[in-house]
Amino acid sequence: MMKLALSCLLLPFACNALADNRPNILWIFSEDLSPYMGCYDDPVNKGFTPAIDEFAKEGVLFKRAFVAAPVCSASRSAMMTGVYQTTTGTHLHRSSRWPEGEVVPEEVRIQLPEGMRTIPELFREAGYFTFNSGKDDYNFHYDRAALYSVGNKPSYKVGMNGWQGNTSEDYKNWNSNTWESRPDEDMPWFGQLTIWGGKAKEKHVREGQALAKEEVAVPPYFPDTSAHRRAWTEHYNAARGADKQVEDILAQLEKDDELDNTIVFFFSDHGNNQSLRHKQFCYEGGVHVPLMVKGAHPKLKAGVIRDDLVLSLDISATTLAFAGIEIPDYFDGKDLFATEHEPRDYVISARDRCDYTIDRIRTVRSDKYRYLRNYYTDRPLLQAQYRDKHPTVADLHNLHKEGKLTSYQSEHWFGERPKEELYDLVADPHQMNNLAGKEEFAEELKKHRDILENWVKETGDKGAEPESAVSLKPTFDLWIQRDIFRDAKVNPEYDQFR
Numbered sequence: 209m210m211k212l213a214l215s216c217l218l219l220p221f222a223c224n225a226l227a228d229n230r231p232n233i234l235w236i237f238s239e240d241l242s243p244y245m246g247c248y249d250d251p252v253n254k255g256f257t258p259a260i261d262e263f264a265k266e267g268v269l270f271k272r273a274f275v276a277a278p279v280c281s282a283s284r285s286a287m288m289t290g291v292y293q294t295t296t297g298t299h300l301h302r303s304s305r306w307p308e309g310e311v312v313p314e315e316v317r318i319q320l321p322e323g324m325r326t327i328p329e330l331f332r333e334a335g336y337f338t339f340n341s342g343k344d345d346y347n348f349h350y351d352r353a354a355l356y357s358v359g360n361k362p363s364y365k366v367g368m369n370g371w372q373g374n375t376s377e378d379y380k381n382w383n384s385n386t387w388e389s390r391p392d393e394d395m396p397w398f399g400q401l402t403i404w405g406g407k408a409k410e411k412h413v414r415e416g417q418a419l420a421k422e423e424v425a426v427p428p429y430f431p432d433t434s435a436h437r438r439a440w441t442e443h444y445n446a447a448r449g450a451d452k453q454v455e456d457i458l459a460q461l462e463k464d465d466e467l468d469n470t471i472v473f474f475f476s477d478h479g480n481n482q483s484l485r486h487k488q489f490c491y492e493g494g495v496h497v498p499l500m501v502k503g504a505h506p507k508l509k510a511g512v513i514r515d516d517l518v519l520s521l522d523i524s525a526t527t528l529a530f531a532g533i534e535i536p537d538y539f540d541g542k543d544l545f546a547t548e549h550e551p552r553d554y555v556i557s558a559r560d561r562c563d564y565t566i567d568r569i570r571t572v573r574s575d576k577y578r579y580l581r582n583y584y585t586d587r588p589l590l591q592a593q594y595r596d597k598h599p600t601v602a603d604l605h606n607l608h609k610e611g612k613l614t615s616y617q618s619e620h621w622f623g624e625r626p627k628e629e630l631y632d633l634v635a636d637p638h639q640m641n642n643l644a645g646k647e648e649f650a651e652e653l654k655k656h657r658d659i660l661e662n663w664v665k666e667t668g669d670k671g672a673e674p675e676s677a678v679s680l681k682p683t684f685d686l687w688i689q690r691d692i693f694r695d696a697k698v699n700p701e702y703d704q705f706r
Contacts (some may be wrong), residue, residue: 215644230336230396231503232387232470233527237342239280240406240481243498252424256417256448259455260498263474266510267502270544273518274555275478278487279384279562283477283520285347288326290524290539294558294669296320298347301488301562305347306682315678317349324538327524328355331398334533337390338636342402359385361650370379387466398531400664401457408449410442418445427638429485429620431607435599439482446482467610471530473504473523484590484600488562490571490580491639495557495561499523505530507545516551517573518544540667554656556663560671564687565593566699570664578639579656580629583671590621594687616640630656674701681705 244250244256247264248271276286277293285298293299297318304318320326328338337357344352352359387397410418422437424444430436454474461467474496480486486493499518502508521541528535529543543549559569568583595601607613608622620640630653631639643649663669684705688698 213299226615229530230531231505232396232466233398233460233530234457234470234472235400235523235527236403236454236474237400237473238405238450238474238476238498239343240402240404240478240487241447241450241476242443242479242486242493243496244444244480245451245498247500250447252419252444253447257451259451259458260474260500263454263458263472263502264500264513266454267348267472267500267508268512268514270499270518271513271515273475273497273499273520274495274557275497275520275556277495278489278557278559280343280477281345281347282558282560284343284345286329287477287520287524288346289320289324290327290521290528290536290541291324291349292521292540292556292558292667292669293347294671295540295667296324297670298559299560299671300347300675300679301560302345302683303347303679304349312349313678316682318347320348320350325536326338326350326355327527328398329532330528330536331531332357333601334531335396336531337387337395338399339385339387339395339397340390340400340402341385342400343367356644358389369648388464396531398527403450403457404446405450405453405476406443406446406479406487408446408453410449412446412449412452413445413447414452417448418447428614429617429638430483430600431603431613431617433600433603433607435603439598439600443480443482451475452697468504471501471505471508472565473499473527475499475520475523484595484604488565489589490557490559490569492633492637493580494559495571495573501526505532517553517555517575519552550555554659558669558671559681561675563594564683564698564702565591566675566701567591569668570660570671572659572663574656574659576632576634576696577652577656578629578631578633578658581657581660582625582627582629583688585625585627587625587699588622589625628653628657 209505244253245260246254247261247269275283277283279301281301282293282299286293289296293300304312304316306312306316331338338355339358340356386399390397405411419441422434422441424437424441426436426440427431456466460471478487479494479496483493485491488494519541522544525535525539526540526544535543554572554574557571559567561567567587570581572579591602606619608618626644628644630643630649631641632643644653680701684702688702
């Protein structure tokens with residue numbers, strides 16, 4: 209048995225003979241998608257996400273799944289390793305990159321710790337065929353040919369956008385980047401398919417099912433303007449568009465006679481990209497994502513709904529477990545279907561530099577509360593960012609100048625941020641009533657503060673370390689030097705490059 213295991217490690221295809229009964233595993237990996245779906249009891253989209261709702265009925269639905277980071281590259285980097293991005297140093301959005309076509313200098317590359325391997329590499333070592341049709345967007349330096357069996361090009365030529373392989377539109381045109389290109393039809397496969405998800409447009413929605421452009425009311429932390437209603441409605445439409453994409457993928461699996469032996473995960477890298485307080489931020493809307501899994505496995509019973517707290521890194525660990533691959537002892541993720549699985553008491557998420565905006569936020573999500581720690585309290589929530597040209601941002605700035613925002617909106621978006629925030633998610637789902645300064649919640653505040661401080665120490669959170677000049681310079685060159693951002697009031701850390 210030891211000799212066979214060694215042969216699998218050295219020559220993955222040698223394991224094909226044993227692979228016949230091992231399941232294929234597919235990640236339908238959505239971009240920027242919040243769980244605005246019927247199966248999540250969303251009243252707006254009830255009845256308009258039939259494929260996703262049916263998926264949930266046929267498998268296990270997780271109601272409270274949260275990502276490790278509210279932005280794509282940091283979130284995906286963590287999932288690829290099973291380890292918090294703040295531990296591996298991959299927490300800064302779009303790092304270890306260089307302009308397209310140029311070699312990334314050694315001093316800019318972020319190397320994973322010695323002995324740490326990505327999920328696809330672990331699958332290949334176990335004899336699986338691997339592919340990724342869509343997005344990599346990892347903040348560490350890697351050889352794509354070591355991760356994926358097809359669609360490879362050297363990672364050192366990846367541009368700042370982080371895309372590899374096919375684009376999301378190609379999910380309908382599978383050819384050389386999916387299960388169809390494996391050398392042996394009996395060879396098991398692990399694959400990732402990126403869908404537009406939260407970036408889907410009205411054109412992706414089934415005919416006649418798109419919401420009117422300003423149909424959805426905005427939450428009270430936004431001003432009720434045309435731009436905000438439109439942005440909010442667009443994300444609800446995006447969920448309807450994602451539903452059609454999921455339907456098409458499952459239909460293709462069935463057509464190719466792959467569905468019966470495939471375990472399918474559906475989830476997102478973070479929440480709503482249209483909302484200023486969701487994507488890139490640590491409130492509930494930025495880190496709460498859909499998660500469901502189904503397939504022919506005795507542990508995947510139809511119609512199961514779970515309310516335990518789940519971390520996105522648990523998807524990584526659970527995926528390995530379904531394939532019979534040993535979960536590395538350095539993983540932060542847990543097998544959600546382990547016989548002795550212990551539900552989490554809390555989940556922690558982290559936000560650091562996003563694009564050119566330098567910030568540091570940490571959050572603890574417990575059963576009832578969300579606690580946030582803001583480390584840059586001198587910088588307003590609406591500091592300069594990549595969405596500054598969006599009409600929703602213009603509305604906020606204009607209404608603030610005119611004194612037409614509510615007192616909460618004005619303070620929340622433009623005032624000095626509190627060091628700590630604590631919200632009762634049952635009584636205050638919009639997270640607008642900060643309990644951190646109230647005496648009756650002092651015990652809960654200390655409990656959550658202690659959880660975070662212990663986590664920072666135990667996981668080696670690298671967010672406290674300022675980004676090096678050599679690492680920050682490419683961000684300056686990409687964003688600040690471009691005409692549209694040259695005059696932006698960006699963080700003082702960039703003054704060294706002017």
